[in-house]
Amino acid sequence: MNFTIQHRDPFTKARAGVIETDHGNIETPIFMPVGTAATVKGLHKNFLENEINADIILGNTYHLYLRPGLDIMEKAGGIHGFSNWNRPILTDSGGYQVYSLSGTRKIKEEGATFKSHIDGSKHLFSPEYVMDIQRTLGADIIMAFDECTPYPCEKNYAEKSMHMTHRWLDRCMKRFHETEPKYGHHQELFPIVQGSVYPDLRKQSAEYVCKHEAGGYAIGGLSVGEPHEDMYAMTELVCNILPHDKPRYLMGVGTPENILESIALGVDMFDCVMPTRNGRNGMIFTREGIINIRNKKWADNFDPIDSWLTPEYSLAYLRHLFVAGEMLGPIVASLQNLKFYLWLVREARIHIKNNEFHIWKASVLKTVNRKL
Numbered sequence: 156m157n158f159t160i161q162h163r164d165p166f167t168k169a170r171a172g173v174i175e176t177d178h179g180n181i182e183t184p185i186f187m188p189v190g191t192a193a194t195v196k197g198l199h200k201n202f203l204e205n206e207i208n209a210d211i212i213l214g215n216t217y218h219l220y221l222r223p224g225l226d227i228m229e230k231a232g233g234i235h236g237f238s239n240w241n242r243p244i245l246t247d248s249g250g251y252q253v254y255s256l257s258g259t260r261k262i263k264e265e266g267a268t269f270k271s272h273i274d275g276s277k278h279l280f281s282p283e284y285v286m287d288i289q290r291t292l293g294a295d296i297i298m299a300f301d302e303c304t305p306y307p308c309e310k311n312y313a314e315k316s317m318h319m320t321h322r323w324l325d326r327c328m329k330r331f332h333e334t335e336p337k338y339g340h341h342q343e344l345f346p347i348v349q350g351s352v353y354p355d356l357r358k359q360s361a362e363y364v365c366k367h368e369a370g371g372y373a374i375g376g377l378s379v380g381e382p383h384e385d386m387y388a389m390t391e392l393v394c395n396i397l398p399h400d401k402p403r404y405l406m407g408v409g410t411p412e413n414i415l416e417s418i419a420l421g422v423d424m425f426d427c428v429m430p431t432r433n434g435r436n437g438m439i440f441t442r443e444g445i446i447n448i449r450n451k452k453w454a455d456n457f458d459p460i461d462s463w464l465t466p467e468y469s470l471a472y473l474r475h476l477f478v479a480g481e482m483l484g485p486i487v488a489s490l491q492n493l494k495f496y497l498w499l500v501r502e503a504r505i506h507i508k509n510n511e512f513h514i515w516k517a518s519v520l521k522t523v524n525r526k527l
Contacts, residue, residue, distance in 0.1 A: 156295070156343040156370040158402050166513040168394065168421035171504045174371075174402055176295040177340035178235065178243045181210040183402060183423040184503055186414065186496045187245060189431065191215045192222070193238040195493075196431055197486045200240060207493050211242060211295075213426045216288050217249035217280075221271050225291045233293025233338045245426075246294035248285050250347075250375070251407065254303040262302055264319065282326035286334065286344075293338045298373060299327040301347045306380040313351035320349045321363050328367055343370035345404060348393050351376060352385040361396035371402040374422070378407045387416055394421035411440065411499055411523040415516050418503050425500070430492035435485040437477050440495040444525030448474050448488065460487070464494040499523075 157175040164170065174181040188195045188203065190212045195203060203209045214234050223237075231237035234244055253260050253267045260269035266281030282300045289297040301320040304313050324346050331344045346364035350356030364372055374393050377386045390405060397403055404424035405417050414425050430440060439446040441461045446453070453474045459466040460473055468487055476484030499519075506515040 156341060158371065158400065160400065162508045164419075164507045164512045165510055167419040167516075169418045169503070169507045169512050170421065170423070171507040172402065172423060174243075174423075176243045176343075178241060178295055179210070181243055182501075182504060184414075184418045184500045184507075185210055185424055186500045187211050187213045187424065187426040188493050188496075189213050189426055189428045190238075190240075191428075192218045193234055193240075195489075197435070197482075197489050198431075198493075200238070202490055203240075204242070206490065207497055209242070209493070209497065212240065212244055214244055214246045214292065214294060215249065215252065216246050216285060216292065216298075217252035219246075219292055220249070220288050221273055221278075225288065228293075229291050229337070233291065235293060235338070243296070244294040245296040245404075246289050246292050246298065247406075248289070248298040248300045248347075249280055250298070250301045251303050253280060254305070257305075262319075264322070266300070266323075267302075282323040283330040286327055286330040290334055290337055290342070293336065293340070294342065295340065296343050296345060296371070297331075299324045299344060299346050301349055301375055303376050303379065304349065304351050306351065308351045310351070310353055310356070313349075313353055314356055317349045317351075317356055317360050320347070321360070324364065324367065345369055345371045345373045347373045347375040347406070348397075349376045350389070352381050352389055354389070354392055357389050357392050358396065361393045365396065365398065369401070371404060371424075372397045373404040373406055375406045377405065378409050378413070378427075383413065383416075386413070387420065390417055390422060391420045411496070412520060414496075414499060415503065415520060415523075418500070418507075419512070419516060430496045431489045434488035434490075434492040437484075437488065438492075439473070439488055440492045440523070441527070442495070442498070442522065444522055444527040446470070446527050448477055448484075450474075460491055461495070464498060465491045 160172040172183045285300040350360040402423040405422045453470045456470040506512040
């Protein structure tokens, strides 16, 4: 995998680049639609390829390990063959899902023991096994196994967790270099920086992961309830330490504002369930602001949902679909929201290359959070 920085914004730390993988190029900054179970919920791959034109999508190790399982995934030729998605894929290691199963999991040095949310069966994710699983899934970019700490989090716990994540990273790297890709294309392993909202821990973690040569680096453990100011402060601190010639991935972030502010701090890659999950519940992101499509005021508004992104349907029609419980409603809403998110990062890229990102960002932030 190769990363080339094509342009740096002279007024912020934003940069425009391209990540080259065996399944195609990824232009950065980029937002990755979340396809947890080898599908972006409700959206046909033709939508993702032709309408959204997603450079890369994200899959999840925990969910795909449990269902359909590794035997089927390997017989299918990995996640690319199984889903017939021929562009780049990134897989999350499952660390966040294990974190979210706080009532049914135990974390120790060996790894994380948890109960399946499907049938209650017990499983152990060790750093080595997570590498083996992701070799079988075959994503282009795979993540190290880490512990995602909650917020708020006592510093003593955050520090112990961070050191364990570092030891797990060493084991992930060892196993990764002992094994080979299964399907003839290259895989790249990204380490993850942890440390909660404690600057000294974040600094220590960023410096530790830099000891491992990698194709890119991720920032984890944020967007878990901490104030946005803390998220930005930790992101800025870490971006100043991570290699400047490698892509930086801020995991699970976030709102349009979060993305724009983090691009300005030097982040290249993002993912979040917000555009699709919120879309299925009637929250629509547009270039003019945010719409709750269930509100009655849209019942007779025949303006397009978004005159440029989704001109073919009116707000009144989309509201009708939600009120009537029609499947098309959440599909159209998810499609609009992902179009908006990809429009956002691609416009950012254009303005970075034109040396005017800071001006454009200030104007966009006036509208993206506005409730319509």
